[in-house]
Amino acid sequence: MKIVEVETFVIKADLDKPFAFSQGWVHQRTASLVRITADNGLQGWGEAFAQGLEPPEIAAAAITHALRPHLLERNPLDTSVIWHELYALTRDYGRKGSVMAAISAVDIALWDIAGQFLGQPVHRLLGGAYRDSVRPYATGFYRLQGCGEADRLAQEAQAHKTAGFTAMKIKLGFSLNDDLQVMQSIVEALDDSSIELMVDTNHAYGRRDARTLGEALADYPLRWYEEPVVPEDIDGYAELRQVLSVPIAGGENEHSAFGFNDLFQRKALDVAQPDIGSCGGFTAIKEILALAHANGVSVNPHVWGSAIAQAASMQIIAALPSAHPRLIADEPLLEYDLSDHPFREQLIDKPLRIASNGRVPVSQEPGLGITVDMGAILEFS
Structure with missing residues (x-):
């Protein structure tokens, strides 16, 4: 061939x-x-x-x-x-x-x-699937005006809850005051401690402000604090990881096992987030996963793009073992983008769908399990 x-x-x-x-x-x-x-x-x-x-x-x-x-x-x-x-x-x-x-x-x-x-599906080529479905988390909370949208974002959180999401990632990084107002409004609107929350500032802050925000968020039981500082500031990641109680996540802007090895060796992350569309694909993410597990770092891939990127991400998430094995494992989640996207679901025959149990089934079809609509x-x- x-x-x-x-x-x-x-x-x-x-x-x-x-x-x-x-x-x-x-x-x-x-x-x-x-x-x-x-x-x-x-x-x-x-x-x-x-x-x-x-x-x-x-x-x-x-x-x-x-x-x-x-x-x-x-x-x-x-x-x-x-x-x-x-x-x-x-x-x-x-x-x-x-x-x-x-x-x-x-x-x-x-x-x-x-x-x-x-x-065979790609996850079988990777060694098999640890799960046949994945719990999604809602990614959204983008701004339509900039700052001052706490009430609208609280309504968005309620809508995600009504839709069945049990985890959500909130976009922050607009200013410390605005970030805290948004968090307070969302938590009060949800009024449900069973819903897992993550925050993502997209490397908006320097070390001082990132620490201030992390300390202010300590009262919230966050699953992780994503990209608190710029990706080049590995020492900043490591410093924040030492002083903050919330787990530090990052890696969507890192590439290959070489780049992630630097993060792991300098103890910069609790949660590594390689994106399969930028880190090097399946071949690289296998190497990144091995390094992460050798260093006791959890892996939860970043997911962004069209249905093709989503399908590829589902295959790798299915094949991810828990970094910390136990009877009830802390499984990786699927980042489920809910922002406006005119063609995301138009490109393939079977776009991702959340089943009645609130989880996304893993395709068992050969390859990525998709047929592209030319x-x-x-x-x-």
């Missing part, structure tokens, strides 16, 4: 109501996709991370100009060999950012082909 074609698709859709997080306004949803075709007709799909601020064309260009020439005529089952060759090829200019996202997308597509070829791809391209 050989690779005969590597194609990229950049898709975009403007938002009727732009929304903001601590780093800026998102005016359109985008995706950078890759389709890899083998000579036996099998096609694998992958997606590069695109959070809304960076042009998706960068990852697509990296695939077309830097990676594609080294993929043609290769056996798509050689996932590890190909990954390390692509990483070495781009090491001098691509260890982080969009080039790593490009490698991630390619790797996801190769594993998709491998699963289809073997007639009509939708072309509509939004």
Whole structure:
């Protein structure tokens, strides 16, 4: 079996109501996709991370100009060999950012082909599934105006609760006063200690303000405090982890096992959050997981993007063991994005759905378990 074609698709859709997080306004949803075709007709799909601020064309260009020439005529089952060759090829200019996202997308597509070829879901190729369904947490609480939206965000929390969510991640990082007002309003509106809460500032603060916020949040039983400082400030992560009671999470902006090894060696994280669309795909996340477990760090992947990225993330979450095994394990959660996204669920035949038990079933179909709708791809391209 050989690779005969590597194609990229950049898709975009403007938002009727732009929304903001601590780093800026998102005016359109985008995706950078890759389709890899083998000579036996099998096609694998992958997606590069695109959070809304960076042009998706960068990852697509990296695939077309830097990676594609080294993929043609290769056996798509050689996932590890190909990954390390692509990483070495781009090491001098691509260890982080969009080039790593490009490698991630390619790797996801190769594993998709491998699963289809073997007639098995990717999670079985990774060693098997620890669970056949995953508990989702609602990601939302973005701003439509900026600050001063505590009441609206409290109503959003109530809506998520009514929809059956038992965990939610709240976007903070707009100012210390606004953050605390939002937290108080949401907790009072929920009035339910059984609902798990996480907070995410998207690295909005320096060490001093991040610590002030973390101390102010100590009264809330948070599952984690995500990206309190910029990803480059590893010492800041480690310092906050030592002085705060809330678990420190991060890693969506880190790449490859090399990058995560720095975080683990410097004891910077309680919860590692590699994103499969940027950390290096399935091949890299396997290495990251091994390092995390060797260092006693939990792993709960960050999830963002279209239904293709979601499908890939579900496969890895199914295959994640608990970092701290016990009779009643603390299982990883699925980040379930509820922000506005015109094409997220339009691209595949079976987008994620929450079952009546409040959990998302893991696909048992070969590969990623998806069939891509080319009509939708072309509509939004």
